[in-house]
Amino acid sequence: MNYTLEKISELFEVEYKGDKNYSIENVSSIENANENSIVFLSEKKFLKSLDKSKARVVITTKNLSKFCKNNILITDNPYLLFAKISQIFNKNLKNDYEVHDSVITYTNPLSKKLHIEPNVVIGKNVILGDDGYVGANSYIGNNVKIGKNATIYANVTIYKDVEIGDNIIVHSGTVIGSDGFGYALEKNNWVKIPQVGSVRIGNNVEIGSNTSIDRGTLDNTLIGDGVKIDNQVQIAHNVKIGNNTAIAGCVGIAGSAKIGKNCMIGGGAGIQGHIEICDNTQITGMTKVSSNIKEAGIYTSGTPLMHNKKWLRNAVRFKNLNELFVKFKEKNKSK
Amino acid sequence: MNYTLEKISELFEVEYKGDKNYSIENVSSIENANENSIVFLSEKKFLKSLDKSKARVVITTKNLSKFCKNNILITDNPYLLFAKISQIFNKNLKNDYEVHDSVITYTNPLSKKLHIEPNVVIGKNVILGDDGYVGANSYIGNNVKIGKNATIYANVTIYKDVEIGDNIIVHSGTVIGSDGFGYALEKNNWVKIPQVGSVRIGNNVEIGSNTSIDRGTLDNTLIGDGVKIDNQVQIAHNVKIGNNTAIAGCVGIAGSAKIGKNCMIGGGAGIQGHIEICDNTQITGMTKVSSNIKEAGIYTSGTPLMHNKKWLRNAVRFKNLNELFVKFKEKNKSK
Amino acid sequence: MNYTLEKISELFEVEYKGDKNYSIENVSSIENANENSIVFLSEKKFLKSLDKSKARVVITTKNLSKFCKNNILITDNPYLLFAKISQIFNKNLKNDYEVHDSVITYTNPLSKKLHIEPNVVIGKNVILGDDGYVGANSYIGNNVKIGKNATIYANVTIYKDVEIGDNIIVHSGTVIGSDGFGYALEKNNWVKIPQVGSVRIGNNVEIGSNTSIDRGTLDNTLIGDGVKIDNQVQIAHNVKIGNNTAIAGCVGIAGSAKIGKNCMIGGGAGIQGHIEICDNTQITGMTKVSSNIKEAGIYTSGTPLMHNKKWLRNAVRFKNLNELFVKFKEKNKSK
Known part of the structure; x- marks a missing residue:
């Protein structure tokens, strides 16, 4: 990979200033840049760091570009352009197609365009689209369907019948399709309700590490296109999540909750069962959502x-808050 | 599997109305039913959905049965009966006894009535009861004892010496028997306290995915019979949980807490260390239990x-709540 | 292992009273002790239990030793001494050096002083220091460096390029080095920011089960020496944790938060992104830290x-708390 300032400018259709032949070799933070790093500057307060930095190429806005020396790429959203440029410098996990000898698959043949690492176990009737990567020691159950260009890291578990679209990324330790938490009470005993639904996940979804997504009781748990889910998230049976919603770490979403499109759920928030949340809602961290x-x-x-x-x-006063309100009202009435 | 209305009625000793030979082939939600589905109706508000549904067999109460056409099973608790009927339609994972060639076991022989999937590793002196299922890539440590009819999904880890009763279900990613979080402070350094206790789990327990149950420091962490634990739950060392208590997703229970029988702990709740909670207590979601x-x-x-x-x-007012109470009291005294 | 009262007293340089040849064979709680157990007593209220116990050797303070019979070890901090004595009775996982035949390693040769259990997968250019133990079905990615005396339990995942110091303990299900949750928004779509930083972990760190530590976006996520992390913890990209800080179960730490040295973070607490917490801070359980x-x-x-x-x-009154403050102020002004 060798990119010049001019080439990057052409690839992403943005204006540049400086030496068109300047070589860009990596993306970096301003602090740790070397002379061939590209960095981004979206706030004036980081100019001081930029001055001390070895970076010689910066992505910034027209406005901030006045304060920058050397080589500059100009865009309205420096962070977005930085994200896109970063992707071309990120090494590809799938540089060759290879299914390791130790892989045990009950589906034969698999696509020839796969990279599957050691000790992966694949069940019957599995469909794994082209350009898929599966990390070591992962398990994919019977009848699972996964689209093209999947990245499934090591030690992931996908239960039977789960269906996933294109470009999925699933990080290690995550479990998709485990049974929902469903029981009927008979006297004091819990009688298990078999969870015979499944999970349907759209295209362009990323799921972090050690997250759980349960299968539906009768119907499916549904995750829309473009949804981003962080680590340690719990998604219970029959939850529905609209397209492009982002869910930060440690969030818990109880059964049958329905979350709209383009929502942002802050870390550690909890969504009660059967709640509905409309499109474009933001929930701050550790908030409990107990009403629609x-x-x-x-x-x-x-x-x-x-x-x-x-x-x-x-x-301790909060315990008597209602009492205070009542007394205050009384005092004011009595005058 | 082919069940008629009459046969189901006989199996579960409930009254029926309609065509005794009507064939029931699956359980379903009202919305996604086909003509051979069985559904349940426990609230009048779902009658409208039932009218539009293809379902021809419904489990309901005597009261609601008046509004239902076709084939009906009558019971006081439709959901409970539905749970039980669901179980007979749920496909059995253990339809044959097979230990895959790739399984590595230091215990020989194992019971002949086991289904063990690829790449499972089993330590020394393990007892695994008849009709057990162990999913791919799971690990069972030395001296573990597990009763009859276990269902342990893929990628589960059970540390040495753990003892579990009959009919256990453990979902993927769950860890049982990891070290408790125990240290003594020496100046600013933490000195590890070896966790030499273990975990004892009763009969008929289900544990969700990515849950952690730590071994005790000196004595055992104890999970009673019939306890149901959801996903992403943390159970610290020396916790005791009484029979038939249900613990929803993302709950954290700190060290040596003692929870009674038949409790229901809502999702995301936190129980402080050494707390005692009496039988039949309900904790709502995301509540912090910081007192007995x-x-x-x-x-x-x-x-x-x-x-x-x-x-x-x-x-911001909450920060001055005490002050408000004090001022209010003063004002009322001064008159 | 056979230790006498005198030998233990010599090893840890503490005073003893009683039979110097008395044999100590295990550590125990007071309740479950046998005649050759050693127990500790740090509070007077447990004297009653000690009287009923079979224990014949007790670690206690000079003050409390007056009430104790039999064999006594005297120290200012009984719990700390107990921790240290416990360590000598804790069986060593690494009693022999053996790499199981089923281990798949792309690094050859590995150190000869390793115990690696079945089905472990090790990538290219990995450095694993002497006296390391790796449990079954764990995965260690390319270019990972781990110091001496590591204990990595079963089903752990360590992504490429992670660097860890000496004496690390990692419990099962834990994931180190998964991608941080980083996206730039383009209209309603999330554009992934490749996470090209890594994770650096110091010496003497312990990490519980099912914990997630993300790699940094551009720079590294940093965990200092002596840090102790419990189960189900989420540590996001670019977090920095100072030496000897202890983090209890279910804590979530959002991106770029910086936590000082010798802090104690209670279970279920949440730290907002980019927050700074100074040295020696204690956060109680389930607290949300939303300011520096x-x-x-x-x-x-x-x-x-x-x-x-x-x-x-x-x-419900909390919803009108501000209004109450305003009204109260008005009433008092008007007089």
Whole structure:
């Protein structure tokens, strides 16, 4: 890979200033750049760091470009262009098609355009699209269908019957298609309800590490196109997530919740079962969503951070908050 | 599998109305039923969906049966009966006994009535009861004892010395018997306390995916009979959980906490270390339990969901809540 | 292993009372001790249990030793001494050097002083220091460097390029080096930012089960020496954690947060992205840290536990808390 300033400018159709033959070899943070790094500058406050940096190529806005020396790529959204340029410098995991001898597959033949690492186990009637990569020790159950260009890292588990679109990325430790948490109560005993639905995941979805997505009880758990799910997320049975919604780490979404399109769910938030959240909603971190959201906006629950001693004094008052309101009302009535 | 309305009625000892020879081939949601599906109706509001459905067999109460056409099974608890009928339609993972050639076991011989998938590794002196299933790439450590009819999915890890009863179900990614989080502080350094206890799990327990159950420090972590644990749950060392308690996704239970029988712990709740919770307690989702619970009931912490702007105004006031109480008291005294 | 009271006293340089030849064979809780167990007593309230116990050797303080019979080891910090003595009774996983025939390694040769269990997969150019143990079905990616005396349990995943110091312990299901959650927004679509940084972990770190540590976007995610991380923890890209900080179960730390040295983060706490927390800070369980902490101390958010009915009455008032403050101020002004 050898890219010049001019070539990058042509590839992404953006304006440049500087030495057209300047060689760009890697993407970097401003701090750790070398002379052939490309960096991005989206806020004026980082100019000081840029001055100290070895970077000689910067992606920035027209406005900020006035303060930059050397080689510049000009765009309205420096971070977005940086993301796209980064992709061309990211080494490809799938540089050859090879199914390791130790792979055990009950589906024969598989596509010839696959890279499958050691000890992967693949069930019956599996469809794995071209240009797929499966990392070591992963398991793909019977009748699973996965589209083209999949990247499934090591130690992933996909249960039977799950269907996934193109360009999926699944990080290690993640489990897709485990049973939903469904029981009927008989006296004090829980009677298991077999979870006979499955999971359907659209195109261009990324799922982080150690995340769980349960299969539906009768119908399917549904993850839309372009959804991005972080690490340690729990998605219960029959949840529906609209296209392009992003879900940060440690979020829990209870059974049959329905989340709209283009939502952003902050880390550690919890969505109660059967809740509906409309399109374009943002939930801040660690918020509990216990009622439907019908109007797009930013939603929060919880209390702010305090010194524990101060918190204790306030928290004990919270226990009598209703009483205070009642007394206050009485006092004001009585005058 | 071919079941008629009459046969199902006999098997579960419930009354039926309609065509005794009507064939039932699968369980379904009302929406996705076909003509040979069996569905359940437990609330009147779903009658409209039932009218539009292709379903011709419905499980319902005597009361609601008046509004239903076709073939009906009558019971006080339609969902419970549906759960039981579902089980007979759920395909058996263990339809044959086979230990795959790639399995590596240091225990010989194992029971002959096992189905063990590829690349499973089994330690020394392991006891695995009859009719057990172990999914691909799982690991079972030395001296582990597991009762009859186990279902252990792919990529599960069970550390040495763990003991588990009959009918266990463990979903993928779950870890049982990892070290508890125990250290003694020496100046600023943490000195590890070897975790030499183990984990004891009763009969009829189900554990979801990517859950962690730590071994005890000196004594055992104890999970009672009939306990149901969802995905992404953390159970620390020396926790004790009483029979038939259900724990939803993302719950964290800190060290030496003791939870009674028949409790229901909502998703994302946190139980502080050494806390005791009495039988029949319900904890709502994302509640922090920081004090003992000695009386059965429903318990909650947190604040309700708000628009972020409104939340900010209220949250900042929470910081001065004690002050408000004090001032209010003063004002009322002074009159 | 056979240790006498005198030998233990010599090894740890502490005073003893009693029969110097008394044989100590195991560490135990007071409740489950046998006659050759050693137990510890750090609080007077456990004297009653000690009286009923079969234990004949107790570690305690000079002060409490007056109430103890039999054989005694005297120290200022009984729990710490117990931790150290426990370590000598904890069986070594690495009692022989053996790389199982089924191990697939692209690095040849590996160190000869390793114990590697079945089905482990090791990438190219890996360095694994002497006296390392790797459990079954774990995966270690290309160019990973791990120091001496590592203990990596079964089903662990370490992505390429991760660097780890000496004496690491990693429990099962944990993933180190998965991609950070980084995207740039283009209209409604998320454009992935390749995560080309890595993870650097210091010496003497322990990481629990099913924890996730993401690689940095451009620079590295950094975990200092002596850091202890529990189960189900999420550490996002570019997080920095100072030496000897302890992080309990279910904690989530968002991108680029910087946590100081010797901090203690309680279970289920959440740290917002880009937050800085100073040295010696304690965060209580389930607290949300949404602002920088510049002064050491104990910090908390949330509300206390209540009966749900009472909570509902108070929680609804929280929605109008600002209004109450405003009205109260008005009333007092107007007089």
